[in-house]
Amino acid sequence: MSAEKTLVRLSGITKDYPKVATGGDRLRTLASLFLRRGDTPHFRALDGIDLEVHRGESLGLVGENGAGKSTLLKIIAGVVKPTRGTVGVAGRVGALLELGSGFHPEYTGRENIDLAAALMGLSRRETRARVDEIVAFADIGAHIDEPIKHYSSGMVVRLGFAVATTLKPDILITDEVLAVGDESFQKKCIAWLERFLADGGTLLLCSHSMFHIQTLCRRAVWLHHGQQRLYGDAFDVTREYLAYHEEKSRTEKLAHRAAPNMQVPRIIEAWIEDGEGERCTHFAKGGTLVVQGIAHEPEDQPPVVLVGLVRIDGTPVFGAITNEDGFVPPRLEPTRFGFAVRFENLSLLPGKYRARTHVMDVQGLRLFDTVEMEFTVAGETREFGLVALPHEWTAGRGGNA
Structure with missing residues (x-):
């Protein structure tokens, strides 16, 4: 693809977080900063990530908790700066990251819509033209005029998704959004995402649901301990990821069986x-x-x-x-x-x-x-699936015998 169609380009992205879990870690970190040493105790969340996302692509991120998925999305969204590497993002980014991020807890849902729209660069007129659409999509009833701090997690996600999607971003970044909320809202979100992709939108989806990755994404990246372990077709990546977990589970069970409980x-x-x-x-x-x-x-x-x-x-x-x-x-x-x-x-x-x-x-x-x-x-076969079922081809009712 040509360079002008590249919406996201990451090169050598590395992200280190200072270790401050204990008093000793904090003292060593402060000493390194004051003395301008480069040996600050740190945890490496991402290590040398190279990635390109083109207009109209749908890319899924998979990996275990702590693999670096959320950190990578935050870097693309501009919320976090990398320790090393370069980030290039073109177009308007709509990001649904941490639950309720960007919302003011003391403001009502309606006031937070105005705030989010202003941060996205919309004028008052443009915001007023979209408020009804946002409120209808969120579908939280009279709660729209109550402070966000009184919302349930599902209500926060409903409002966040409604705001992010109604503002028509060039790139939509979502982090486990579909894991929160009831089934009807999940169906509404998936239907919107399918329309968004059909209209040429670009999606970065982080999810532990391989079904959602396979359904919504053409390509996927598997992050493992901060490194890019596999990149390619979504079905190929998710199959390898599931096989990895099967083998991991099997190893854990074998270790458990080494000291069996005979009771x-x-x-x-x-x-x-x-x-x-x-x-x-x-x-x-x-x-x-x-x-x-x-x-x-x-x-x-x-x-x-x-x-x-x-x-x-x-x-x-x-x-x-x-x-x-x-x-x-x-x-x-x-x-x-x-x-x-x-x-x-x-x-x-x-x-x-x-x-x-x-x-x-x-x-x-x-x-x-x-x-x-x-x-x-x-054996060799050109049949598809998992099992060979007895079958017979016929002309059918509409054909000629």
Whole structure:
């Protein structure tokens, strides 16, 4: 794309915050500032971020809490200055960052509309022409004439979103806005964002909801400990991000299992077999897969067992639970019960999967333990999705037989 269509350009953006959590940190920071030393104790929130956003693009930011997402958005919005690097932003920016930021708590909602519009450079006439539209979008009723300090968090977000969007920014920056508010307001926000993007607007969306990132954004950036870990197509980035969390969760569960609590139900052992009873991790499409295991129940009562199959990125495919299928795990020895579930004519499409075994209490209400096992379905196919469903093509009612 040509340079004139670039609305945001970041080069080498680094942001350090001084450490002041303890008295010692504060003293060292003050000493460094007074002595003009460059060794001020600091926390690095962002490290060498390079990024360009073009007009009409929709870019999502994903990452764990503390990864630097909010800091990056604040730098783009001009709220925070970077420690190093250059920032170039062209066009009017509408930012919905921290809840209620930019609002005066003692002013009413209507007065805060006037204040926000003035800060955005609108004249009194332009503001008056848009007040009714803003009030209608916020839909907070008579509360519009009450001080902001009496608003709920959802009401603050409603008003903030109404102000930011009605002023028609060139770039809209949102930080977890869709996580607050009721379902009807979320639908209203998403509908507005879809119209905004369809009209050529530019969106920077920070969210922990991969659904919203995939729905609203074409591209995404994954920030990890302040660094840019992955940038690309939104579906590719979110898939890798979800796979990272699946692996992280699996590692944490393995660490937890290293010191098991034998006073609660747990999976003693679980494994995968083929149709001949051989343990394996590679299966052919259409073959047989058997998930087996031994569960511990401290009260010596048959537990409820759940076995699920998921894609490697965590997408659920199928789950079976013993009490729904009328199966009672048999007692192998005191407090130990066996189970196996057999999948004939495996319909999974080629790819990597996980089998998850879960043990629950005897009522099937509480889940206590999980064991995961990876396996691969081999083969080549041009079919799409997760499973191969029996199907037949016909001419249809409107065609010729």
